[in-house]
Amino acid sequence: MLNPKASLATNDFRSDTFTTPTPSMLAAMMNASFGDDVYQEDHITTEFQREIARLTGMEDALFMLSGTMGNQIGVRVHLNQPPHSVLCDYRAHVYAEEGSGLAVLSQAMVTPVHPANGIYLTLDDVKKWTILGEDIHTAPTKVISLEVTIGGILTPIDEIRRISEFARAHDIKVHCDGARLWNASAATGYSLADYCQYFDTVSMCVSKGLGAPIGGVLASTESNIKRARWLRKQLGGGIRQAGVLTAPALVALKEVWPSxxxxxxxxxxxxxxxxxxxxxxxxxxxxxxxxxxxxxxxxxxxxxxxxxxxxxxxxxxxxxxxxxxxxxxxxxxxxxxxxxxxxxxxxxxxxxxxxxxxxxxxxxxxxxxxx
Ligand SMILES: Cc1ncc(COP(=O)(O)O)c(C=O)c1O
CATH class of the missing domain: 3.90.1150.10 (Aspartate Aminotransferase, domain 1)
Incomplete structure (x- = not known):
């Protein structure tokens, strides 16, 4: 048996994306199911998605090729016709590091907000910068996107709840860039479902702290995931033998997340x-x-x-x-x-x-x- 710590990544502090698949992930890839996931015939992928739905308490989930794809599709399922805008932290990956995806794919304006406390967004920040009403000069806020964790920082779950309650009261959807929601859950002891109840869509990465080689996953309602599947296909993200990617992700959940x-x-x-x-x-x-x-x-x-x-x-x-x-x-x-x-x-x-x-x-x- 190979040593799971025998990795090229043992001295790599550049990012938590710089990991290598463990021997059990590689074994899972070899023994994966090889059904066609565009036709939803790949049973390991279906199992992975069901497991994510169970863990997040969401109705359904969909494997994504990357965190970027999960974020962009996750926001876009909420947006139909501009003018509309997305409110997020000015450092948010979905805004600052995704090649202007919100502008190109969702035709969205962005309201990038500097947290007053210098650390994480609060309800006060959100209230201050949300665009409400019917002033035809504006692009009303339709989505609030929270990155959890952001720069490794935890946003207190009560703050997330307050922001979510405010958003819901104003018919604004809440997306979570949960690339590292795994870390938030591991650090605080709150379950993924505890966090996810406050969001309409949640994108999580399996190729960061979880250490799987490729991908992420979007969790939401059945109807949002149905639309997300369509949008994913449009972006070229309909994957045929997806089991080779979801099998190591399942291993990562069981073997890496607990560590x-x-x-x-x-x-x-x-x-x-x-x-x-x-x-x-x-x-x-x-x-x-x-x-x-x-x-x-x-x-x-x-x-x-x-x-x-x-x-x-x-x-x-x-x-x-x-x-x-x-x-x-x-x-x-x-x-x-x-x-x-x-x-x-x-x-x-x-x-x-x-x-x-x-x-x-x-x-x-x-x-x-x-x-
Ligand atoms: C917070 C956050 N969200 C999303 C992403 C995008 O993930 P990917 O590189 O898989 O597209 C990253 C990548 O570093 C990230 O740090």
């Missing part, structure tokens, strides 16, 4: 160890991400990336992402790289120009720039 709490504990421990080096995060470390505040930590990002190469760990910016294949040895190497970078930064002349200015993935600096 997510450990990954979060590892991240907390890292936060504590980095604090001892004077290295602090930009935003709360609630789950599996630590965003280095390079400025406050007096660490030059260019030097840090050089040290990471030297210590054989992979990092691409301020975000340190942990996942189930990160090894203890890699954590030690990362800490050594950071400690070395802190020391070297101290010796730099005051006019030193960094090779990699910080801000590559600097959540709060974006916020300071624009708010």
């Amino acid at each position: 997510m709490k450990e990954t979060h504990e590892m991240t907390k421990k890292l936060e504590k160890d980095l604090a001892a080096l004077g290295v602090v995060p930009q935003i709360p470390v609630d789950t599996n991400f630590f965003f280095i505040d390079a400025k406050k930590s007096n660490v030059d990002m260019g030097i840090l990336l050089e040290q990471c190469e030297k210590f054989n760990v992979k990092l691409m910016d301020e975000r340190i992402a942990l996942h189930h294949q990160i090894s203890d040895e890699a954590i030690e190497s990362l800490k050594a790289a950071i400690a070395a970078a802190v020391q070297i930064t101290k010796t730099l002349p005051s006019d030193y120009v960094s090779k990699v200015p910080s801000g590559g993935y600097n959540i709060t600096s974006k916020m300071n720039e624009y708010s």
Whole structure:
């Protein structure tokens, strides 16, 4: 039996997408059902979708090729005829990182909101920026999209409930970019269904913290999923022998998801160890991400990336992402790289120009720039 930890990803902190399929995922792919899912004849895919519907408490679910596809289709099922707009956090993936999909696929305006608390959206933010009424100058808010977790941060479930109640009272749909809803659930103990009751559509990724090789899933009502299946086909996402993708996703649910709490504990421990080096995060470390505040930590990002190469760990910016294949040895190497970078930064002349200015993935600096 191969060692499930024997992965190319043991030292890869760039994102929780940088994992490799485990031996049991590969075995599941070999033994998958090979029915045609465009005709809904692939029983492993059907089983996977039923399992997601059960876990989320939603009526139905549909496998998606990516988180982007799940988000774009998830929002679009709620939108028919412009003018209409989508309200979301200004950092939200669905708005900022999906190639203008909301404009192109949903013909939607976006209201990107800067959370007043600098951390997560609250009902006050939402109330302030929601466009209601029939003023013909406007594009009324038809969808509120919440990313849970966002930058690894947990939005309190009560805040989600309040936003959802407000939305429902105004006939606004609520979408969840739950690429990492698995992490939220693992961190808080609330079930997926506890969260999902507040949303009309929920898109979740299986290829991030869950560690499956490809895809995501959209959960919603039967009628929304029927329409989503149509829209997915239109985008070229009707998959024939989908079982090779959903079989490892089922394994990920059973084998990787239960270990997510450990990954979060590892991240907390890292936060504590980095604090001892004077290295602090930009935003709360609630789950599996630590965003280095390079400025406050007096660490030059260019030097840090050089040290990471030297210590054989992979990092691409301020975000340190942990996942189930990160090894203890890699954590030690990362800490050594950071400690070395802190020391070297101290010796730099005051006019030193960094090779990699910080801000590559600097959540709060974006916020300071624009708010
Ligand atoms: C919060 C969030 N949503 C959606 C996505 C999109 O996922 P994919 O890369 O599978 O399209 C990502 C990807 O990093 C993400 O971080």
